[in-house]
Amino acid sequence: xxxxxxxxxxxxxxxxCDGRLNMVAAPSLRSHIEATVRDGRSRIVVDLGRTAFIxxxxxxxxxxxxxxxxxxxxxxRIAAPNEQVRTVLRLTNLDRVLRPYDRIEEATDGx
Amino acid sequence: xxxxHAYSAxxxxxxxxxxxxxxxxxxxxxxxxxxxASDLSMVETAVIEIAGNLVAHGRPPGQVLxxxxxxxxxxxxxxxxxxxxxxxxxxxxxxxxxxxxxxGRGLFIAxxxxxxxxxxxxxxxxxxxxxxxxxx
Numbered sequence: 001x002x003x004x005x006x007x008x009x010x011x012x013x014x015x016x017c018d019g020r021l022n023m024v025a026a027p028s029l030r031s032h033i034e035a036t037v038r039d040g041r042s043r044i045v046v047d048l049g050r051t052a053f054i055x056x057x058x059x060x061x062x063x064x065x066x067x068x069x070x071x072x073x074x075x076x077r078i079a080a081p082n083e084q085v086r087t088v089l090r091l092t093n094l095d096r097v098l099r100p101y102d103r104i105e106e107a108t109d110g111x
Numbered sequence: 112x113x114x115x116h117a118y119s120a121x122x123x124x125x126x127x128x129x130x131x132x133x134x135x136x137x138x139x140x141x142x143x144x145x146x147x148a149s150d151l152s153m154v155e156t157a158v159i160e161i162a163g164n165l166v167a168h169g170r171p172p173g174q175v176l177x178x179x180x181x182x183x184x185x186x187x188x189x190x191x192x193x194x195x196x197x198x199x200x201x202x203x204x205x206x207x208x209x210x211x212x213x214x215g216r217g218l219f220i221a222x223x224x225x226x227x228x229x230x231x232x233x234x235x236x237x238x239x240x241x242x243x244x245x246x247x
Contacts, residue, residue: 020133023163024126053133055159056217084152091223092216 001025001051003032012108013041018050021058029058033065033076042074045107049080054088062098077107115185116143121178124165124194132158132179143183147245153224154181154188154243160217161192161239169196187226190241198232 001019008014013036017029029046036044046062048054066076079101081089089095101107120135122128136155140148158179169175175196182189222228227242 022129022159023167024129053155053159055156055163056215056220057163059216083149084156087149087153087224088156088220091220 001028003028005032005036007041008045008104008108010043010108010111011041012043012045012111014045014047014104014108016047016050020053021048021051021061022053022055023057026057026061029061030064033061033068037068037072037074042069042072043111044069044074044076045101045104046076046078047080047104048078048082048085049104051082051085054081054085056092059088059092059094063094066098077101079104079107116183117180118183119178119180121176123173124162124169124175124177124196125173126166128166128177129159129162132162135179135181139181139183145185146183146188150188150243150245154190154241157221157225157228157241157243158190158192160221161241164199164217165192165194165196168199169194171197186245188243188245190239190243192239192241193236194238195236198237199230 001017001021003015003017005013005015015032019025021029033044069076078098080103081100086100089098089100118135118139120131136151140151165175165177175194177192177194179190179192225241226244229240231238
């Protein structure tokens with residue numbers, strides 16, 4: 001999986017995950033989020049628009065990232081998940097904690 | 112049964128093997144157009160969770176062999192994942208997780224998306240059988 005990041009308005013970090021967010025890719029998302037928070041950016045949107053698949057390791061990385069961002073006074077949101085990702089979030093009740101936004105702009109709105 | 116097809120993949124239960132399983136599922140999706148994408152996606156979710164568990168916890172580490180076969184029937188998908196590893200302890204066979212835990216949800220997810228998951232331990236290894244009845 002390819003992970004890239006950029007800064008959006010209000011210094012929100014947008015991290016894009018291109019590929020499958022499974023046990024092979026999850027550690028790299030965790031460290032990417034960690035580096036972003038250490039760089040002083042704790043308001044994070046993870047763009048899942050090109051994330052084809054997520055498993056429990058990927059969910060774990062998002063949850064760990066959320067906790068880290070909140071510890072630093074910020075938050076982590078997710079944008080544009082596909083049907084498989086939405087279903088996995090719903091089954092685990094994580095859609096209440098990681099509320100899916102349809103687009104990045106909605107996720108950063110009012111931040 | 113007429114119209115039934117089976118797809119297989121196998122090898123060492125290591126992280127790279129997960130890619131083989133995703134590729135197998137992609138092939139099924141391309142060749143079996145009658146299978147709803149959502150049902151196939153849920154079987155993919157279950158097998159990757161179960162295989163991922165095997166990769167992470169199978170014993171002896173790095174030496175467990177697996178074979179996965181997916182049968183496509185008119186009304187259901189039936190996956191069988193057989194491995195040569197030692198039996199998994201009971202807490203790695205079914206799980207529920209605390210809401211903000213970083214891990215532990217895998218088997219809960221697998222059970223939630225399958226209709227008849229079973230796990231059998233044998234002398235020569237273990238077998239997970241995963242059935243998903245097609246919804247559409």
